[in-house]
Amino acid sequence: MAKIDTKEWKAFVIGDLFEKLQLDIRNKNFNKTLDVSEERNEEFNLPLVNAKHGNNGIMYYGREKDFNTAEMTIDIVQNGAIATGDVYAQPQRTGVLWDAYLIKPRENIRSPFTLMFLATVLEKSIKDRFCYDDKCVWDKAKQLKVELPVRCDGNPDWAYMNAYMSGVMKTTETCFEMLEQVDENKHKIDTAEWKEFRVGDLFPNIVKPVVLHTRQVVESAEGIPYVVRTKFDNGIKCRVQPVAGVTPSPAGVISWGAENATFFYQEEPFLSGRDIYYIDTRTIDPLACMFLTSCLQTIAHKYPYNFGLFPDLLKTEKIKLPVTAKGTPDWTYMADCMRSELKRAEADLDAMKRLA
Numbered sequence: 013m014a015k016i017d018t019k020e021w022k023a024f025v026i027g028d029l030f031e032k033l034q035l036d037i038r039n040k041n042f043n044k045t046l047d048v049s050e051e052r053n054e055e056f057n058l059p060l061v062n063a064k065h066g067n068n069g070i071m072y073y074g075r076e077k078d079f080n081t082a083e084m085t086i087d088i089v090q091n092g093a094i095a096t097g098d099v100y101a102q103p104q105r106t107g108v109l110w111d112a113y114l115i116k117p118r119e120n121i122r123s124p125f126t127l128m129f130l131a132t133v134l135e136k137s138i139k140d141r142f143c144y145d146d147k148c149v150w151d152k153a154k155q156l157k158v159e160l161p162v163r164c165d166g167n168p169d170w171a172y173m174n175a176y177m178s179g180v181m182k183t184t185e186t187c188f189e190m191l192e193q194v195d196e197n198k199h200k201i202d203t204a205e206w207k208e209f210r211v212g213d214l215f216p217n218i219v220k221p222v223v224l225h226t227r228q229v230v231e232s233a234e235g236i237p238y239v240v241r242t243k244f245d246n247g248i249k250c251r252v253q254p255v256a257g258v259t260p261s262p263a264g265v266i267s268w269g270a271e272n273a274t275f276f277y278q279e280e281p282f283l284s285g286r287d288i289y290y291i292d293t294r295t296i297d298p299l300a301c302m303f304l305t306s307c308l309q310t311i312a313h314k315y316p317y318n319f320g321l322f323p324d325l326l327k328t329e330k331i332k333l334p335v336t337a338k339g340t341p342d343w344t345y346m347a348d349c350m351r352s353e354l355k356r357a358e359a360d361l362d363a364m365k366r367l368a
Contacts, residue, residue: 027154212327
């Protein structure tokens with residue numbers, strides 16, 4: 013899709029276009045342990061919004077009879093170290109668990125594509141204005157402004173939003189089809205002979221770096237990475253100036269954040285925010301470390317925002333790895349495998365460019 017020309021867009025007060033819905037839990041004896049599930053099934057089939065970063069803001073599912081629900085809404089996350097200010101389209105019937113709320117356009121919107129467009133532009137207006145210490149509550153969010161395309165009469169151009177996002181979805185489907193054409197299942201790995209290892213036995217040296225607090229951060233394009241609890245950009249929020257008395261963590265280690273854990277290999281020395289830890293993997297080939305991050309990531313789904321993956325818990329977890337004839341981790345195979353995957357990825361990108 014071509015880049016959108018926003019020069020003629022108009023600013024609207026968010027509260028003028030949307031209203032917050034009051035959706036309560038009907039079950040007066042609600043017990044989270046018994047009355048929600050992380051997996052969707054026949055009994056627990058209602059998506060519930062909460063402080064979830066990713067997966068469209070859904071971490072749990074409940075029973076429809078236990079919750080007031082709405083459809084064709086937009087979900088705003090009001091709390092969470094990473095998720096605060098996330099915005100998601102919820103066209104399906106949805107309920108509210110905690111730390112998030114649903115808003116509904118005052119206009120009668122019937123297209124999920126329009127909701128997706130609105131969620132994207134709302135997050136652009138909201139996300140960077142709030143944080144863990146400044147919750148994205150509706151009383152604050154509704155006073156902000158959002159830029160939207162408009163008709164000649166100055167009202168939001170809902171038809172344009174629908175058409176544009178519909179085009180984006182079609183383009184995405186085409187890209188997936190291209191990937192399938194160039195992939196042909198060649199990325200599958202046979203794990204039948206892999207062996208299970210306890211993380212703490214492999215890596216007894218897990219480190220909690222000194223925290224660089226937000227008030228100490230001075231961004232600098234020439235600085236060093238500042239790693240925080242995000243799932244994106246290798247965990248790096250920005251580059252910052254070094255701070256006297258705060259020693260950077262070394263290059264060549266695998267970092268992760270306790271909440272909504274995502275593992276990243278850090279190629280450079282870095283400073284870090286709250287609840288960041290690292291596994292000392294400096295003796296292992298960097299490519300093997302990248303392979304290892306994928307294996308570690310298989311356990312992360314067990315640790316959502318409200319149940320952090322702290323070092324003592326990680327050490328008790330088990331992961332499967334390829335092994336040598338002696339039964340030890342085969343770091344050489346892992347490095348070779350990752351090297352091959354990187355070459356294949358480059359070839360796939362070239363093939364996609366040719367197909368496009």
